[in-house]
Structures are given as C-alpha cells and as structure tokens.
Amino acid sequence: MSETRKTIKPEVLGGFRDMLPKEAIVLQRIVDTVRKVYESFGFLPLETPGMERLEVLTGGETDFNKSIFVAKIVRGVEDKDVADADWSDDFALRFDLTVPLARVIAAYPDLAKPFKRYQLGKVWRGERSQAGRYREFYQLDFDTIGSSSLNADIETIQIMYGCLSALGINNFTIKFNTRKVLNGLAQVVNREEKAKEVFRIIDKLDKIGPDGVKRELMREPDNQYDESALNMSEAEADKILRFLSIKSDDPEIILSQLDEFFSDSVGDGQVGVTELRGIALALDRLEIPRRHWKIDLSVARGLDYYCGPVFEAVLDDASELGSVLGGGRFDGLTNRFIADSNIAGVGASVGVDRLIVAMQKLGLIEAKDSLTDVLVTIFDVKFENESMQMAAYFRKAGIRTELYLGEDRTLRAQFAYATKKGIPFVVILGEEEINAGKVAIKDMAARKQEVLTKEEVLAKLVSSKASA
Amino acid sequence: MSETRKTIKPEVLGGFRDMLPKEAIVLQRIVDTVRKVYESFGFLPLETPGMERLEVLTGGETDFNKSIFVAKIVRGVEDKDVADADWSDDFALRFDLTVPLARVIAAYPDLAKPFKRYQLGKVWRGERSQAGRYREFYQLDFDTIGSSSLNADIETIQIMYGCLSALGINNFTIKFNTRKVLNGLAQVVNREEKAKEVFRIIDKLDKIGPDGVKRELMREPDNQYDESALNMSEAEADKILRFLSIKSDDPEIILSQLDEFFSDSVGDGQVGVTELRGIALALDRLEIPRRHWKIDLSVARGLDYYCGPVFEAVLDDASELGSVLGGGRFDGLTNRFIADSNIAGVGASVGVDRLIVAMQKLGLIEAKDSLTDVLVTIFDVKFENESMQMAAYFRKAGIRTELYLGEDRTLRAQFAYATKKGIPFVVILGEEEINAGKVAIKDMAARKQEVLTKEEVLAKLVSSKASA
Numbered sequence A, B: 001m002s003e004t005r006k007t008i009k010p011e012v013l014g015g016f017r018d019m020l021p022k023e024a025i026v027l028q029r030i031v032d033t034v035r036k037v038y039e040s041f042g043f044l045p046l047e048t049p050g051m052e053r054l055e056v057l058t059g060g061e062t063d064f065n066k067s068i069f070v071a072k073i074v075r076g077v078e079d080k081d082v083a084d085a086d087w088s089d090d091f092a093l094r095f096d097l098t099v100p101l102a103r104v105i106a107a108y109p110d111l112a113k114p115f116k117r118y119q120l121g122k123v124w125r126g127e128r129s130q131a132g133r134y135r136e137f138y139q140l141d142f143d144t145i146g147s148s149s150l151n152a153d154i155e156t157i158q159i160m161y162g163c164l165s166a167l168g169i170n171n172f173t174i175k176f177n178t179r180k181v182l183n184g185l186a187q188v189v190n191r192e193e194k195a196k197e198v199f200r201i202i203d204k205l206d207k208i209g210p211d212g213v214k215r216e217l218m219r220e221p222d223n224q225y226d227e228s229a230l231n232m233s234e235a236e237a238d239k240i241l242r243f244l245s246i247k248s249d250d251p252e253i254i255l256s257q258l259d260e261f262f263s264d265s266v267g268d269g270q271v272g273v274t275e276l277r278g279i280a281l282a283l284d285r286l287e288i289p290r291r292h293w294k295i296d297l298s299v300a301r302g303l304d305y306y307c308g309p310v311f312e313a314v315l316d317d318a319s320e321l322g323s324v325l326g327g328g329r330f331d332g333l334t335n336r337f338i339a340d341s342n343i344a345g346v347g348a349s350v351g352v353d354r355l356i357v358a359m360q361k362l363g364l365i366e367a368k369d370s371l372t373d374v375l376v377t378i379f380d381v382k383f384e385n386e387s388m389q390m391a392a393y394f395r396k397a398g399i400r401t402e403l404y405l406g407e408d409r410t411l412r413a414q415f416a417y418a419t420k421k422g423i424p425f426v427v428i429l430g431e432e433e434i435n436a437g438k439v440a441i442k443d444m445a446a447r448k449q450e451v452l453t454k455e456e457v458l459a460k461l462v463s464s465k466a467s468a
Helices: A021-040 A054-058 A079-084 A098-107 A150-166 A179-188 A192-202 A203-220 A235-246 A252-261 A268-285 A316-321 A351-361 A381-396 A409-423 A429-434 A454-467 B021-040 B052-056 B078-082 B098-107 B152-165 B179-188 B190-204 B203-217 B234-244 B253-262 B268-285 B316-321 B352-361 B381-396 B411-421 B431-434 B454-467
Strands: A052-053 A067-075 A092-095 A116-122 A136-145 A172-178 A292-295 A306-315 A327-331 A346-352 A374-376 A402-403 A425-428 A439-443 A448-452 B051-053 B068-073 B091-094 B113-126 B136-145 B172-178 B291-294 B306-315 B325-331 B344-350 B375-376 B401-405 B425-428 B440-444 B448-452
Touching: A021 A116, A021 A136, A021 A150, A021 A192, A021 A351, A052 A054, A052 A098, A052 A235, A054 A092, A054 A098, A054 B344, A092 A235, A098 A116, A098 A136, A098 B411, A136 A351, A136 A374, A150 A268, A150 A306, A150 A327, A150 A346, A172 A268, A172 B152, A179 A235, A179 A306, A179 B381, A192 A203, A192 A235, A192 A381, A203 A235, A235 B268, A235 B352, A252 B440, A268 A306, A268 A439, A268 B381, A268 B454, A306 A316, A351 B381, A374 A381, A374 A409, A374 B203, A381 A402, A381 A429, A381 A454, A381 B268, A425 A454, A425 B021, A439 A454, A448 A454, B021 B113, B021 B152, B021 B291, B051 B052, B051 B098, B052 B091, B052 B098, B052 B234, B078 B091, B098 B113, B098 B136, B152 B268, B152 B306, B152 B325, B152 B344, B172 B268, B179 B190, B179 B234, B179 B306, B190 B203, B203 B234, B253 B268, B253 B291, B268 B306, B268 B411, B306 B316, B306 B344, B316 B352, B375 B381, B375 B411, B381 B401, B381 B431, B381 B454, B411 B425, B425 B431, B425 B448, B440 B454, B448 B454
Parallel strands: A172 A292, A374 A402, A374 A425, B172 B291, B375 B401, B375 B425
Antiparallel strands: A052 A092, A067 A092, A067 B068, A116 A136, A136 A346, A172 A306, A306 A327, A327 A346, A425 A439, A439 A448, B051 B091, B068 B091, B113 B136, B136 B344, B172 B306, B306 B325, B325 B344, B425 B440, B440 B448
C-alpha cells in the first residue's frame, strides 16, 4: 500500500457488517445445502448485476416509495467531482432478486419455459438501520416461471421441506393458504373492491381481538371522503369472524369447514378450497409428515403481488423470529416490461440472515473457527521440506491440511495456534521421527500423542473425518 | 406486480451483464472447485459488505484517482430527492477485496495469525466499459496475513497449481519472480530512488526492443524539471540489457546467471536470488512438474504494492488472454488504519471472468443448459400423483429430477422440453406401465426406450450419473 496521510478508522458503514470466518462458514454451509436441494428439483443458477437501471427497479411508477440506493461514478475523491458527477445513467442497487428475474424473463424470450432458476445475491435497502436489520443482506430465491400448474405450488412446499430437513432442522412448520380463499371471503361480504381493507383489519386479530375486529369492520364512514370504512352489517362482520375461527392442525377439519363456509358462494372461495385440498392431498401422498405442514388461513404475505397459494415456514422453537422461508404464486411478473404478458410464476426465498440467527440460537449449527483437519508443524527449519511434503501427502487424500506458517516458530506457539483455531489433530516431524520413518500425531481433544507410519496417520485422519 | 404506467425496456446498464444459467453453471463449477482447493490449505471464507466508507477505500489519499462508484439513499424517484439526498455517509462500492481485507485485519486484532482467508465477491469499477471489460466483476482471492515465511509464498504457488489442475486444465504455466531481484537491479545501476521509472522502461521491451530500451534508459533530461530522465551511461544501460537477456525454461540456468549478475552487489539482488532458489527447490521437492512453472524476470505485477515474490499463471493455449490467476507478497497492508503496523502478507486472485472465457474458448468446460438427470413426464392428469411420487423416489437417491410443469401437456411438448434443456433421460408413466408396475425410460441421446421396474430405472440413472 502506498503512503497514507492520516490514519483511517477501520469501520463499516452503519447498517452493514462483516461476516468473519466463524459466521461465513455457517453461511456457506446453508447456501451449499439449499443450492443442492434446489438443483435436485431442476433449478439452475442465474446471475444478474448488483446494479440495474433505476427505471427497471421502480417500474416507472411515480408512487414508488421504497428507500433504495442509487449510485454514480466519481473519479478521485474531490468534493467537486462528487457534486458534478453525471446522474444520467441512473445506476441503482437492486433491492430484491425478483425484479431482476422479471427483467431477465422479458429480455430473453427464448429461454425454455418453465424457467426454473435460483439465485443467491446481495440486495440493498436504504431503510434506517436498527438492531438485527441491515441495509445489505443475502437473498436465496427459487422461482418457477411460466407454469400455472398446481404441481409447481406443491413442488415449492416440497422444496421448503427439503431445505429445512437437509439443514438438520427437526422442528419446523410450513404454513400455507391461498389468496383465492381470502378473495372469496371478501366476495362473500360483497367487499371485493375493498379487499385490502378487509385483510388489513383481520390481520389485527391477534392485537385487538374478535370484538375489536368486529367493531372496525362495522365502522361507519367519518365523513363523505372516508373510503376506508367498510360499514358492514353485524351479519357480515360475524361471517368474517366465523371465517377467522376456522383453525385446526387437521387439514380435513379446515377443508370441511371451508366447504361449508363457501357452500352458497360462487366466487373464488370454492376455487381456493380446491387448491388447498389438492395441495394437502399431494403432501400426504408424498409422505411429508403432517407435523411439518398446516393450512393456516391467517397467512396472507403481502397483498399486491400474490394471486394463489402462499407459503411460509417457521422454526417451532424460534417462532418469534418469524418466517425463515416464504413465498407464493404471483402473476404479471413481466408486465412492466411487456404489457399484458401476464406470465405465471411461483417461488420462495430463504431469509439467509434470519436462518443463521435462528440456527445458531437453537444450537443447530456448530460454530467453527476452522475447517482444517490437521496442522502440520515445522519442528525445525532443517525439516521444513519433510513437513511440506507430508502436508501435500495428506491433501492429496482429501484431508484439509495446514502447514504452520506463523512467525513464532516454537512448538508451543504452533500448538497454541491449533488450539485457538480448534484444529483437531497436530502432526510433528522431528529428527527422531524422520530417522525412524515415522510421524508423531496428537489428538488435541483426547490429549493423546502417538508415533505412527505416515500411512497409519493418514488412515487415522481419514476415519476421523468420516465420523465427524 | 402493481399497475405500471408505461413499458420499461428490460435492459441492463452499460458495462453490466447477466449470466444466464448456461454461463452461471460454469461460474459455479469454477468457484466450487477453487474454494475446495483453498479450503484444503486451511483458508476460510470471509464476507465483507459491498459498500465501504469512502475514506476506507481511498485511504484518505488526496491523489486517489481510481474511478469508483459512490452511492446514496433516495426515497421514491423524484429528481429532487436525488438532488437533495445526503452524501455525508460516504457510501462507496468496493473496487477490490484487498482493501476490505485490510480493514478486517485492522478492526479485529484478535483474529489468530496467520489469518488465512478466501473471499468471493463482486467488485465495481467506474472505468468506461468496452468489449470484454465490465464495470462489475467477480474476484476470488486468497491471502495469508501475518506470515513472512517463504513457505507461504511456496504455498501460494502450490494453490495456483492445485486450482488449475483441479479445473482440468493441462497446459498452463505459473511464472514467478521477486520484486527483490528487480529492486536489486535498480540498485546495481544506482537508480533505486527511480526504480519505478526503470521498471516502466524495461516493461516496454516487447514493444520497442533492446535498442529502444537502451535509448530510453540513456535519455538526458529535456530541461531542469524533467525528473523522469534516467540519464544512464552506456555501461549502466548495458547492465540492464544483460539482465533482460536472462531467460530460460531451466531454473538452474536463470539462477546461476543471476548469481553472476549480482556477484559484486550487496543489495536486494542476492536476497532475491535466494528467494527464487528456495521456491524452485521446494517446487521440485513437491513434485510440481517443471513444465508448469518457470522463473520469469519480466513478471513485475504493479509497482507500489508488492515487495517480494510475485506470481502469475497463463493458459498456454490462450496466453493472449493474459494472466488468469496472479498475486504476490505485500506488506504494509493495514498501514492506512494502524500506522507502521507493517503486517506481512501474500496471496493471489483468480480472474474468474477471464478464466470462464479462456476455458470456454479452449473447450475445457462443457456448456450445459441443465443440470437435471431425468425429466419425469405427466402422461395424463389422472396419473400425475404417480409421476410426482416417482420424481420424489429418484430425488431421494440423489438423482436430480424434474417433474414436467409446462403449460402444454402433450407428450410431444414434454419431450421437446427435455431436448431443449439437454436432459439425458425422460421417464413416462402411462396406464399400461402403472398397471404392470413398470416405468418407461427413454435415453434421449441413444433414442432408445425401455420398460423397466422403478428399481431398474433408478439403477440406470445412478450408473449413468456416475459415468458422466
């Protein structure tokens, strides 16, 4: 590095953070596991730029009100360069991976459909940073584009189940619902055009209770401009409350109560119940244990975007962290690029950062300071070639091997390094061992040292790795 | 997606690009392979933010003149928001992974040393975009921080060799040199304080030939302010040319000629030759074939940063693409954060994008439209449960299996999908097969269809995957 004028504080920006190896190892493990599940269902990786044209991100909507990062190029660091820089290119940092996916679908019409892609990527949001909320985070999405088949929705749940199982999580629940049932509910009380307002109020059930919900549903307009008032009759409000009381761990009970609820309705409700029934039947046939899934009519997941089944997964022992994996069926993905293209899609996204927090909290993932299987010490500079060759010998057999490279060459320092990094074995090649054609190996946890042939040492390392 | 006002062009920004699955699969394969090699030497992943404080990136240098991206937060898309946004936070996008590494080393003094980390990440540069040059690209670095041992330099070459071998590349050369020899050369002609100028001129050897180099070395100052003129005597210039003529594929020849060259010098030259000799001896002992490495005194790799051995790897059959992997030993990494900390380090970086281009050009990597092993068709909606269960059965055995999810349910369309994606096998479950407890499987390349039990089909898929 060239000469510097003053000392700079080695700090990250507010709302950003480092992942030191201990945490980055966990991230890698989660990503590798999830990717493998995605690929087992035929999903392929896609990479898109971290920056997009501002217009692509906003969709040209004048009421776009997300807080995002925009960027520009500066040369040098003079303030005037920054102020004079040209904004015309409209560099903007992506805030999710869905809009870039939509752009890709629109830009490459020749992609075979259904197009099944996954993507891991950083996204950036400008919201004020707060504890546990970052301005930069990972998303790990999978989506099936160009399929309206219910099988694609079922597959989405299979994948959620596959990911959480593969991560070694035993206690989780995938809750699902369909937007069609919720739309059907709004139709039953003749409030389809005010459906959003209905959902907004029923979403408050946990907070204000059934009486509060009923009061808000029946509220009369304050004045002639008050469009949010639903002004329901008591009978209408009671219908909503009856719907909200449909709860059970048994899908058949929910389905039969929904059948009854929508029995004299001809709207989306019955279609929705058919969807839920189809999903539940398939999950049974696929032998996905019922303790891992349930129909939950309170799952809505945002209101503009989804049009069919919606899903979310919570860890039973860390439900306060909310959903770690969620998604649903959407349409109109590419409409901002190709008018009325109305392409169908379904997918979900792993909340990677939240999942790391949850798994660490539940002790489901071991924090490691190293991935190394064995440290080969340098007993004396005279024998460093022997140590280097021994390390290469282990590596060739798939053993992750570190040759000690520290400045303090004492054996004490070399053992201290292995202890600090949690490396399970340490190998020593001193004059005695070399003359006898042997190697000393110390099992750090058992505090046991043996002198063996190099083949025996390798066998020991291989079997220890296999049982780890 | 909510209603949009106009249609947006689905275009990327100039200098940015998508990687569709065909290319993203190659990227993944390279990254996974390289990571595994890095980890086999004890390197661990590190993650740092895409954005840093501007001051961290520039080091507070007033003559910082790189072209980089700075960012700010905007709410909504009105121009006035952009213009009014607050720059005080100094968000800047990283242009490499080395400065963030330096910040991490300075910020977390408790990290065990040597600290061996690798990092894959996107970096952004504002340079004008041109063919094959992007404003966003991946870096995949590994560095050993806090070790001045020559063994760490040797290990760096071992890793470069390991990565290129693991990628299936047969013809590559790792060229190395040491900055100490180059410094020694400048000392021999008493131009140590003008070493950069000496290197700048000898770097032109290929372009202007020995005579041109000699002329430039001997150039007298144009006027009293002309500090670039070296004003060498003919004897001095001839010494430089003698150095430049030291070339051989045989390391011993180069080393003995260097010994002779520096025989009456007491500067860095002899130290440098000792380094080169130490590296060459170790590479022989580690049985890294000599056709894969050579001492090349023209390798310099930038002038401010490196202080010892420098390395770069070229693919012999695509040398015009330049180095695909390179690095060297540096010091003073953290000096901008901690004055005079002078921490030692060595590392290298894979030029991922360039490597992809080179491997594709040489046909070393197969372009695939899919990773899927088998497509399970849906013969009829009546049997879709059977198909779904069959797909789950294959997946459980590690076979990557797609259930057909397309809109066009004809068998012709299902086969066309498999053909377009290059999926090697297609499975059909029709009424006949189901009644007989059998499955039909078609080998798409061999155009051969068989009716087998599901266990036989699975065995076929497993053995085909194993031989792929």
